[in-house]
Amino acid sequence: MKKIKWLKRFRNLGFWNSNFKFIIWALLFLGGAGLACADMRGDLEILAAAYAGAFEIVPGLGIRFPDGTVVPYDDGKQKDFETLLEDPDLEDMLRLPYPLGDMVNPPAPNEDPGRFRPDIFFKALYGSSEKDIRAALRPVQWMPSLNGPRLLISARFGIDKKLESVIAALEVLGPEYRSYLLPPGGTFNYRPVAGTSRLSPHSFGIAVDIAVGPSHYWLWEKNGAGEYKNTIPRAIVEIFEKHGFIWGGKWYHFDTMHFEYRPELILKAQGAGNSSEAGLINAATFSLIEKPDAGRGSQGFISDFKN
Numbered sequence: 408m409k410k411i412k413w414l415k416r417f418r419n420l421g422f423w424n425s426n427f428k429f430i431i432w433a434l435l436f437l438g439g440a441g442l443a444c445a446d447m448r449g450d451l452e453i454l455a456a457a458y459a460g461a462f463e464i465v466p467g468l469g470i471r472f473p474d475g476t477v478v479p480y481d482d483g484k485q486k487d488f489e490t491l492l493e494d495p496d497l498e499d500m501l502r503l504p505y506p507l508g509d510m511v512n513p514p515a516p517n518e519d520p521g522r523f524r525p526d527i528f529f530k531a532l533y534g535s536s537e538k539d540i541r542a543a544l545r546p547v548q549w550m551p552s553l554n555g556p557r558l559l560i561s562a563r564f565g566i567d568k569k570l571e572s573v574i575a576a577l578e579v580l581g582p583e584y585r586s587y588l589l590p591p592g593g594t595f596n597y598r599p600v601a602g603t604s605r606l607s608p609h610s611f612g613i614a615v616d617i618a619v620g621p622s623h624y625w626l627w628e629k630n631g632a633g634e635y636k637n638t639i640p641r642a643i644v645e646i647f648e649k650h651g652f653i654w655g656g657k658w659y660h661f662d663t664m665h666f667e668y669r670p671e672l673i674l675k676a677q678g679a680g681n682s683s684e685a686g687l688i689n690a691a692t693f694s695l696i697e698k699p700d701a702g703r704g705s706q707g708f709i710s711d712f713k714n
């Protein structure tokens with residue numbers, strides 16, 4: 408009799424055990440799905456803050472532009488590094504954290520935060536043809552106190568004004584910085600990334616190459632990306648980052664003359680989109696005001712655009 412009771416108890420324990428396992432797995436699964444949802448929600452909030460007024464969030468799916476273009480957050484595809492470059496979605500674009508501020512170590516292999524750029528997203532933001540993109544460009548004088556050239560930059564989202572703020576801060580740096588800044592490599596140039604069919608961020612008028620001479624580019628180095636090199640001073644990088652530009656010197660496939668307006672990566676690095684209070688405050692204080700139109704001027708700028 409006693410033995411049977413014990414057996415029952417054991418069976419009961421077994422029953423609960425298997426259910427308990429199931430519950431644990433279910434919780435883990437739902438937790439994982441929940442985290443994925445939180446990632447999507449956070450990332451979409453970051454994009455909406457970075458490019459205010461450009462599109463609306465479609466919860467659980469992605470974003471929709473006023474012309475009806477829908478850009479899904481996650482295309483559900485598994486991708487290797489080359490496919491991430493060729494065919495990224497919004498999730499891929501924000502996948503790698505951009506190391507804001509001081510960089511302690513050279514980037515790890517294939518750590519290229521900012522190089523996964525969904526073409527459809529950038530065309531919807533800045534124009535789907537050269538003509539449309541050019542219509543939003545505005546000339547900004549580079550280092551005016553040193554008679555620098557006028558560079559074409561997109562006036563969308565006030566990027567032209569942000570570049571003017573960058574330039575004002577660069578001008579305050581001492582004369583020892585001049586060789587890194589003059590002559591500039593250039594800004595707008597409608598063409599693909601070297602050796603690919605993808606449009607370069609220079610095509611959208613959102614990228615700035617500072618002086619080519621003291622810069623390093625992974626393809627120019629004997630050992631490729633494996634041999635990280637940089638001489639660009641930290642002060643220059645910090646000024647650009649403060650105004651929403653990321654630096655190609657923080658990529659494994661480094662391009663140390665290259666800066667690119669990518670406020671979503673800066674916002675994410677500041678902790679926005681965590682739905683924490685700090686994150687929300689950061690997103691709000693990093694105000695990115697849309698300033699459409701104002702475009703005119705059409706002089707191109709000649710440089711060897713790689714990214």
Ligand SMILES: [Zn+2]
Nearest residue numbers: 614616665714
């Ligand atoms: Zn560049």
